[in-house]
Amino acid sequence: MKFLGLRTVIYPASDLESTKQWYIQATGVQPYFDEPFYVGFNVGGYELGLDPNATQTTTYWGVEEIDLAWKHLISTGATADQEIQEVGDGIKVATVKDPLGNVFGIIENPHFGK
Template sequence: MTGSTTQGIRTVLHPVSDLAQAKAVYAALLGVAPQTDGPHYVGFDTAGQHIGLLPGGGPQGLTSPVSYWHVPDIEAKVAEVTAAGATVKEPARDVGGGRLVATLIDPDGNLIGLVQDR
């Protein structure tokens, strides 16, 4: 197998219907306060992972949690995974702070998130 390896799943985004209630639940679960706390996104950093809460599924319209694999070269990984049979849902885009994200769909319809930090 060629191509770049991943740096593992370190980000999971959860769509939520009630942001305040979800924030309380995840704060209790994780044992930490959110590091990012806004009306459109709440994010927790703990144990080397980032857990994000998106009200209404966010702009992506998520309907279930999505795991994001961290990769050193997002464009190369998108090309490699699509060549293997996945399709692009959202191409790589800058979401701020030097972070690029992309979303793919595997042959069974599951979402695969990719993240590259510059």
């Protein structure tokens, strides 16, 4: 089981349009994915996501095999938070909580280089 580095940060965006406009101005980058349920930016090879349904900021670490990473994290004392789910286009995400209660996200994204 190997971590590939930080890949994605998802920010809550209750007002998706104004939040999107702010990040366009702040980063100078246009979104590559722009839907009412999610706006995604590629900023320097990393995903900056805006989610109108998110309640907290979540950072995701890239992994090659999310099932193995999930089992590994649980075996080290993490607790399940959000089970593994496919979010489209072959991308799978999940979150656990570390022993201190911090959210630790993992993402298997076949579109990121290894």
